[in-house]
Structure formats: structure tokens, C-alpha cells
Amino acid sequence: MQATNAKLKQGRGVIERYREYLPFSDSTPIISLGEGNTPLIHCAQLSKRVGRGCDVFVKNEGVNPTGSFKDRGMTVAVSKALERNASALVCASTGNTSASAAAYAARAGISCAVILPAGKIASGKLVQAFAYGAKIVAVNGNFDDALRIVRELGERDGFVIVNSINPDRIAGQKTAAFEIVEVLGNAPDFHLLPVGNAGNITAYWAGYQEYYARQRTRPERQSNGSTRLPAMIGFQAAGAAPIFHNRIIENPETVASAIRIGNPASWKQARVAIEESRGAIDIVSDGEIVVAQTWLARHEGIFDEPASAAAIAGLFKCRDSKDARYSFKEIPEGSRIVCTVTGHGLKDPDAMQEQMEALIPVAPVTSEVRRLLGL
Ligand code: F0G
DSSP states (O other): OHHHHHHHHHTOOHHHHHGGGTTOOTTSOOOOOSOOOOOEEEOHHHHHHHOTTOEEEEEEGGGSTTSBTHHHHHHHHHHHHHHTTOOEEEEEOSSHHHHHHHHHHHHHTOEEEEEEETTOSOHHHHHHHHHTTOEEEEESSOHHHHHHHHHHHOOOTTEEEOSTTSHHHHHHHTHHHHHHHHHHSSOOSEEEEEOSSSHHHHHHHHHHHHHHHHHHHOGGGOTTOOSSOOEEEEEEETTSOHHHHTSOOSSOOOSOGGGOOSSOTTHHHHHHHHHHTTOEEEEEOHHHHHHHHHHHHHHHSOOBOHHHHHHHHHHHHHHHOTTOSSOGGGSOTTOEEEEEEOBBGGGOGGGGHHHHHTOOOOOSOHHHHHHHHTO
């Protein structure tokens, strides 16, 4: 029996760990794949690059069950959908939401329809939607068109939208902030993350605020409570930066297909998070994103997808560029900085296509191999 209990504990997802912070009753069914509890990795090379005695940590959400942070929100949204007797889920997606929704729907035994912008989904994510058995519709349009259609389909009987316009998604995603506070013993000074539909920056800010409020009102409940709030710094891709430019972008374009979004659903909430936390919204170019993605893989052993690399590119920009909205040149020595890696690099192998194609095989002869390795 003991072994079984230990096993159960190991697989505990965010609902079991944070039930008291979530809209759950004892009778809510739990659909979980053991999401959350992801590593917060101290990055020595990144810290060195920022300098000033700062410590940079990566919250690696790429190791969630379907390879992105979406699983935190999906476990809550799908469990609540079941509580309401839903028989089908629907979402629009740039790829990760659809992968996650399809997996949790399969686990719940209900169907899942995903509306995707045709030709704009990284192959690793599209493969997931097929594998988990979603009903897939590709539209000749962008993510914003797909989300408009999902909204028009609307909430009908037995049918639940699981995009981040569903508050249960945000509730689940805020648990990432809880985990960070618990590991660091307090909130960091800065939190950097990519911004697309703007649900995640909204969720993190909600999570940090909630732990902060609890610490003030019920310190005895929390030995690892938070006595401060971080500045939230969001990064959009330069070709898909509606919040930065303060206008809808009709034809968003970026190599970071996950954040190719021109009219984010949680635009207002993201603005509130940035203003209340005295943070910033900034942009990074596709070139900077690709460089940051490679840099992180080669210096820290963390392979993230291009959208996630926007946060790392943003960190470099804060450190190096005069144009940065937030300059780390003036931050206090010893600041703690957290960057969220939102999705795994394997999701988007197309990004490395050129390098893979350049690999020409040689004869299976040691001398040939030696020559190529320069030995
Ligand atoms: N990073 C990744 C890997 C994402 O998949 C997304 C969003 C974001 C960052 C941005 O997060 O939308 O909360 O601001 N992906 C959504 C999707 C839009 O459909 O998978 P956000």
C-alpha cells in the first residue's frame, strides 16, 4: 500500500497540489497527466552574461506532459468542463493549446475540436493533435481568425471553449508562480516571458499577487511566502507586437509561430499586469530569437522553442541594448531574474531544418570520420 501511495504522490498534478487556490470542490473530477512541478533551473552562464551578481533562473515548462505550459491550465479547464458535464472541447491554437487540449480530452474520454491557422503550426505540435485524436480544422487565416470562429461557435450545450478566455485556464497557469515562490523562498525581482494571446502573463501576475496577499493576511499558513512582487516584463516578436505598438496587427509574422498573434484576447489584463508590477512590454526581432534559442541550448543545455526564446532574447536586450524598455544596467546588484521557457524545442524541429539537411553522410570508415571531426 505504501508503494502505491508513493507512486500516487509522484504523479500529483497542479490540482492536487494547489486545490485550495483553485475553483474545486471535493466532487470535481480530476483529469491530470501529472503536470507542473517543473524545474526552476539556475543558469550560471546566463547569470554571468547579465552580470551585476544577478542570478538568472529558467522555469522549464517544456517538460510538462505535452511539452508546454498549457497543461497547467488544461488540467483545470478540462476537469471543470467534466464537472459541468461537457461532452466536447473546442479551441483555436497556434499549436500548443491544441496539443494540450487534445491530450486532456483523450484522458477525459470526450472529444476535442481544434481550429488551426493552415500552414502555421509547427510540425511537432500538429503531430500531437493527430496523435491524441482531435478533430482538426485548418482555416486559411491566422490565429485571430481561428479564435474569432471559436467565439462565434460559442458555448453551447456540452461544449466548452478551452482557450485562455476560459478563466479556468488562467487559474491553472497561475500555479507556476506559486512554484517559483516556493523554490526561491520569495518572488523574484523580475519575471520575463513571451507574450502571445497574453493569458500567461495574466496568470503569472495573478499567482504572484495571490501568494503575496496570502503571506500578508495569513503568514502562519505559508513558510515560504512572498513578501514582494516581481516586475513583469513581456516580449512580443517584432512582427507580431500589438500590445507594444498599442494597435491590432492585421497580418502578424514571425518565426516564433506560437506567438504569431495580432489581437490578443487578454490584452487589457496584460496591460494591467505590466502597469501594476511596474514592468514593461518590449519586442525582439526574429534574428534575436533564433540566436537566443541556439545560445540557450548550447550554453545551458535547455532546448526551447522559438517563442520561448523570445524571453531569453529579451533578457539579452535588457542587458545589452540601448533601445530596451527595461535596462538591467541600473538594476540592483544581486537581483533575481526568472525567465519562463514556455515550450520544448522538439515541438518545432522545422527551425533546424537547414542544419539537418546539411548533414551529408560519409563512408563508414574511421579515417573519414576522423577527417570530418578534424582529429
Ligand atoms: N510560448 C508558447 C510556446 C506558446 O505556445 C504561447 C501561446 C505563448 C508562449 C504565449 O502565451 O498566449 O498566454 O501569451 N500559445 C497559444 C497556443 C496561443 O495556441 O498554443 P500567451
